[in-house]
Ligand SMILES: Cc1ncc(COP(=O)(O)O)c(C=O)c1O
């Protein structure tokens with residue numbers, strides 16, 4: 001197999017430098033682009049055909065597990081990342097420096113520590129970065145990466161000749177603050193973060209809107225997260241803004257986001273090994289459970305699995321916005337559920353409000369997403385595997401995969417869904433993944449029971465994962481360890497945590513949960529611009545603002 005899994009060797013990309021291996025070139029999931037370098041895909045973010053970039057092959061690291069197992073986080077990160085970034089693009093010493101700087105802002109030396117939660121369930125704590133969510137792991141790296149490319153491109157250049165990056169991103173709360181933290185004050189970058197007005201938590205909103213650096217702009221959009229994501233994609237697809245501004249992506253449509261997230265799957269596997277020397281050996285399988293919205297975090301796990309990390313299965317944990325769960329159960333990917341929340345006992349039963357647009361407001365708002373953008377990357381691999389069954393050549397397989405993905409995505413856009421997909425495609429998806437859907441009531445119950453049983457306070461997204469892990473443990477062999485990803489600090493979601501624990505004796509949010517860093521945030525000055533759910537209006541706003549910034553910088 002080629003793109004499915006593989007090889008450390010070089011490809012026949014004869015027009016490019018032979019210092020690149022196959023996994024260091026990139027293609028678009030819609031089939032119109034291939035042979036791109038890492039720098040090209042990081043700066044472009046989204047492919048011109050609307051697709052997402054993936055590496056042309058996945059390196060096989062089975063032989064390297066033994067050598068990697070004792071490495072500290074930053075060194076492990078270098079080993080993983082350098083498989084996908086040619087040293088002719090970023091020399092080894094520079095890449096190490098970018099990585100070290102990116103993780104120097106984390107509050108714990110392990111960067112992403114693993115703790116045993118209960119029984120065979122371990123929690124991978126991903127919230128020890130500057131903005132207290134898993135997004136920091138990739139976005140502190142991406143911020144430094146952008147800076148590295150811009151400094152290099154702008155050497156000796158002045159005024160309008162300088163490459164000025166206009167980052168536009170959509171956030172349901174966490175990507176926004178992590179991206180803003182990673183890019184605030186950086187030269188030659190303007191940042192525009194779109195969030196759904198009133199649908200992010202108060203702390204998340206404050207984390208974003210109290211950053212007053214002149215290059216940071218928060219836009220509160222009347223609508224939901226999908227509307228924000230659609231506006232971002234419309235801007236990328238627009239030739240007008242593309243010719244005047246160079247757009248950059250911080251969402252997980254940007255390949256660098258997925259890449260950086262692969263590292264903690266390896267790191268946590270090795271941590272499990274060290275913590276359980278008697279019961280867990282190198283090569284033993286583990287199950288990962290991932291609270292899922294845009295499918296970026298779990299897709300990084302899929303890459304780790306295909307590279308050779310012994311992952312038995314990846315469990316998708318969704319909230320009541322369950323398009324992914326429905327796909328794994330039915331083979332249909334449809335925005336509109338076949339059944340409404342009423343079917344489960346009524347809207348008020350668990351406090352979920354169904355919106356006219358189909359997205360429900362839940363207690364885990366960062367996952368209130370209807371269309372998971374990274375699912376397209378998985379679809380490409382599923383279509384590729386299916387095409388490979390015809391035993392044609394590599395070029396044919398890739399062409400078929402690109403065409404199939406384009407067809408599915410066209411139906412999603414025009415008809416609101418696609419499927420059922422072929423039986424073999426669904427079976428392939430089920431070989432690597434299982435899925436669970438967790439209601440708000442179950443989320444609250446999980447937060448409460450973990451607090452009572454082991455005195456651990458989960459954020460609501462992590463609770464969705466932990467409840468899915470508990471279900472998975474019930475149907476798995478006793479000895480199979482589960483690593484459940486803890487994606488945010490509970491203090492970011494005070495409302496849900498307080499709702500779950502308010503009647504518990506001795507529970508005081510400010511004493512038990514609130515970190516010093518959040519104290520006084522609400523007293524700070526804020527800057528945010530309201531805007532309509534209208535991509536053309538956003539386009540004009542972005543153009544005007546960037547022009548002012550360039551003039552202000554004397555360009
Ligand atoms: C706290 C939290 N948990 C889980 C998720 C879901 O991750 P993904 O979108 O990568 O599936 C998000 C947002 O993306 C998040 O902010």
Ligand SMILES: N[C@@H](CCOP(=O)(O)O)C(=O)O
Pocket residue numbers: 170171172173174175176250251252253293294296366367
């Ligand atoms: N939950 C996310 C939504 C954006 O997802 P991304 O991973 O594609 O950036 C958020 O917190 O903003």
